[in-house]
Amino acid sequence: MMDVRSPLAGFGLCAALLLAGGCSPSDEKKQATLEEKTAQFEQSLDSIQDPKLRDAIADLGGSLLLLERAQLKLANKPIEPEYGEDSLALLKHYPTPQALVDTYINGLFVLRKTSHSDYLTDLQPVFPFNFNLPDQFPFPHSLEWQSVTLSNHKVIPFQPEWSETDPGIQLSPSSSNLTNPDDLTVTYPFIDGIETENKSQPQPVSLKGTVEVIAPGNVLTFDLSTKDVGHPRTEGAISVNLLRLEKNYAEIELTNSQPLAPQVGDESPNPLLVQARNSTGQFLTRSGSINESAAQVAFYQKQLAEMQKQKVWSDALEKQLSDEQKAFEHQQNTHYAKVYFNGLIDTLQVNVLDFSKATVTRKDLDLPVLRFDKNSLEKTVQALPMPVTVYDDGAADWLKDATLTEDQLKNSVTISQSVEDASAATIVFDHPFTFNDDLVGAERNSTESPVTFFTADEKGERGEPIELPTEAFELNPARGTLTYDLTLFPENPAYVVGSIPLFLATIEKNQIDVGTLPKGLSLKDNALVVDQKAFPSDSWRFYAKDASGHYLKEILAVSHRAAEYGTALFDVHYFYGQPSALESYQRTELNTVQYGFEVKLDKPEGK
Structure with a gap:
C-alpha cells in the first residue's frame, strides 16, 4: 500500500509534541476545538469497512491533526531563553x-562496554561527533550493521530484534539503552535456565557493516535580521526569502533554481539549518519547527477529503493519489520552514545545504572491538590510534568558569520549594554546574550554618x-537542600532566614608545551599519561590543543589502578588529534562562600 504519509513524515515534531505551555482563553478554545475534531475523526474511522482505506485515512488524517497540535503547542510555549551551541561549528x-x-x-570505532551480566555483551559504536535533536548530523546518512565475528571465527549475522526462540548467540540492537540508539548487544543463550559463564563463551572480535553519507556540494550562510523581511537574498542558484521574523519564530522560504543531484536519489534532505541568536549574541536552542507550507497542508487536506469519499481502497485510487502527489511536488520549487526558538530572536543565521551537486560516500566497515574500562588494572598504556582530528567547541565556554567570582556564584543561585509532603518540605538552592564545581570535587565540608524560621505578623511580613x-529541619550543604518537618512546628512558619555554604575553588591555569613536559606528564601519540602522585585527578585537569590553537576533543579516559578499589597510579586521556600544547588547571584552594537568604515560604495545601 502506498504510504500517503510520506510527505508529512519529515515534520520534525518530536520535540514540539513534548512541549507543555500555558494557554490563553482563546488558545484553550482552539485546544477544545482540536480535541473535538480529533474525537470526530476517530469516530469517522469506525464507520470505514475497508481496512486498507481506513489505515490510509488514519495515517494522513492523524498526521494533519498532529501538525495542528504541534502548531498550537509551539505558539503557546513561554518565551524563555535557553542557550545551545553553534550546530555548524564543526563544519567550520x-x-x-x-x-x-x-x-x-x-x-x-567500536567499544566493548563493561557488563555485569554473564550472558550479555554490549557493543558501543563511538562517533567522533555528538548530535542531539533537532540538530543531527546535518547530511543524510545511514549506518547498517551486518555481523559480528567471534573469537572462534564464527560469524553472527545482525538481526533487527532479539528472538526469544533462537537458541544460538544473537546480535541485535540494545533494548536497554535509549540514549545510545546505535548500541548493539551480543546475547549468549541460557542453558537449562542457568546463565553460562561469559568468559567461557566466544567473545566479539570485530563488527562489520556499511555506512553511507551524502555530502552537499556547498554550504551557504545568510545572516538575516528584521530589515531583511520580504527582501530575498540570492547567491548563485540559491535564494532565501525571510517571510516573517517574530519574537520567537521565523518563517523562511528557500528556492534553488538547480534540481537535486541525481546521486541524492529518493532522499529528500532538509536543505535548511536555521539558527538564532538573542541580544547577548548567544545561540538559542530550537523548540521545534513546521516544515509544511499552507499550500502543502491544503493539498494534503484535499487528498484526505478525496479518500474520505471512497468506500474501498483500489489500485486506481492509489495511482490517482500518487500521480496527484508527484504532480504537486513537481510544481514545488521552494522549501518552507517555520522555526521556533527558546528565547527572543535578535538575528538569524540561515545555513543552506546545496544538494544540487552532491557526493555519495559508501564504505564497508570491519571494525575491531576494543575494550577500554574506566578503571583498569593494566600496568601498560593501551594504544587508541585515531586517524582524524576533532575539536571541542564547547571547551572555551566551559573553561571560562575557572575564574568564577563569589558574586557570580551567588548570582547564579535559584531557589525552589516543595511543600507537597508536610513532613519533608524542601527548599532547594541550585546553581548551574560549572567547571569550578568540577574542580571543587567531593570535599564539601562545612561548619553548621544558622537557620531560623519565623511566623508572619499581621501585615504578612x-x-x-x-x-x-x-x-x-536539616540543612545539607553538599546537596544544597533545606528540609523541614512541619508536623514538628508549634505554628506555621511563613519565612526562613539563614545562610547556606557554597563552595568555590581557586584555580591556577598554566600553559605547557609538549616539547618540555614536566615529570609526571608524558605523551604517547594521542594519549596524555598523567602520574596521579604528581598530578592527582581530584585537583588537576588537563586540556589539549593542536597546532591550530583549537582545543582537541577527548575521546575517553582510563584510570589505571594498583588494585580494583586501590590507589590510582596514572590516568590516560585519549584525544582526536595530536596535542602540541596543554593547558593545566589546578585547584590551589577551596573556599566557602556563605549565601545569605530570606525565603517567603509556600503554604501547604489546605493550610
Whole structure:
C-alpha cells in the first residue's frame, strides 16, 4: 500500500509534541476545538469497512491533526531563553563538506562496554561527533550493521530484534539503552535456565557493516535580521526569502533554481539549518519547527477529503493519489520552514545545504572491538590510534568558569520549594554546574550554618522566630537542600532566614608545551599519561590543543589502578588529534562562600 504519509513524515515534531505551555482563553478554545475534531475523526474511522482505506485515512488524517497540535503547542510555549551551541561549528573546522564526511566515517570505532551480566555483551559504536535533536548530523546518512565475528571465527549475522526462540548467540540492537540508539548487544543463550559463564563463551572480535553519507556540494550562510523581511537574498542558484521574523519564530522560504543531484536519489534532505541568536549574541536552542507550507497542508487536506469519499481502497485510487502527489511536488520549487526558538530572536543565521551537486560516500566497515574500562588494572598504556582530528567547541565556554567570582556564584543561585509532603518540605538552592564545581570535587565540608524560621505578623511580613527542636529541619550543604518537618512546628512558619555554604575553588591555569613536559606528564601519540602522585585527578585537569590553537576533543579516559578499589597510579586521556600544547588547571584552594537568604515560604495545601 502506498504510504500517503510520506510527505508529512519529515515534520520534525518530536520535540514540539513534548512541549507543555500555558494557554490563553482563546488558545484553550482552539485546544477544545482540536480535541473535538480529533474525537470526530476517530469516530469517522469506525464507520470505514475497508481496512486498507481506513489505515490510509488514519495515517494522513492523524498526521494533519498532529501538525495542528504541534502548531498550537509551539505558539503557546513561554518565551524563555535557553542557550545551545553553534550546530555548524564543526563544519567550520573542515575545508569542505566532504572533509567533514571523511572525519565522521574514519573516526568511528567500536567499544566493548563493561557488563555485569554473564550472558550479555554490549557493543558501543563511538562517533567522533555528538548530535542531539533537532540538530543531527546535518547530511543524510545511514549506518547498517551486518555481523559480528567471534573469537572462534564464527560469524553472527545482525538481526533487527532479539528472538526469544533462537537458541544460538544473537546480535541485535540494545533494548536497554535509549540514549545510545546505535548500541548493539551480543546475547549468549541460557542453558537449562542457568546463565553460562561469559568468559567461557566466544567473545566479539570485530563488527562489520556499511555506512553511507551524502555530502552537499556547498554550504551557504545568510545572516538575516528584521530589515531583511520580504527582501530575498540570492547567491548563485540559491535564494532565501525571510517571510516573517517574530519574537520567537521565523518563517523562511528557500528556492534553488538547480534540481537535486541525481546521486541524492529518493532522499529528500532538509536543505535548511536555521539558527538564532538573542541580544547577548548567544545561540538559542530550537523548540521545534513546521516544515509544511499552507499550500502543502491544503493539498494534503484535499487528498484526505478525496479518500474520505471512497468506500474501498483500489489500485486506481492509489495511482490517482500518487500521480496527484508527484504532480504537486513537481510544481514545488521552494522549501518552507517555520522555526521556533527558546528565547527572543535578535538575528538569524540561515545555513543552506546545496544538494544540487552532491557526493555519495559508501564504505564497508570491519571494525575491531576494543575494550577500554574506566578503571583498569593494566600496568601498560593501551594504544587508541585515531586517524582524524576533532575539536571541542564547547571547551572555551566551559573553561571560562575557572575564574568564577563569589558574586557570580551567588548570582547564579535559584531557589525552589516543595511543600507537597508536610513532613519533608524542601527548599532547594541550585546553581548551574560549572567547571569550578568540577574542580571543587567531593570535599564539601562545612561548619553548621544558622537557620531560623519565623511566623508572619499581621501585615504578612516577617514576625517572631519559632523555637524548634533540632530534628525539625536539616540543612545539607553538599546537596544544597533545606528540609523541614512541619508536623514538628508549634505554628506555621511563613519565612526562613539563614545562610547556606557554597563552595568555590581557586584555580591556577598554566600553559605547557609538549616539547618540555614536566615529570609526571608524558605523551604517547594521542594519549596524555598523567602520574596521579604528581598530578592527582581530584585537583588537576588537563586540556589539549593542536597546532591550530583549537582545543582537541577527548575521546575517553582510563584510570589505571594498583588494585580494583586501590590507589590510582596514572590516568590516560585519549584525544582526536595530536596535542602540541596543554593547558593545566589546578585547584590551589577551596573556599566557602556563605549565601545569605530570606525565603517567603509556600503554604501547604489546605493550610
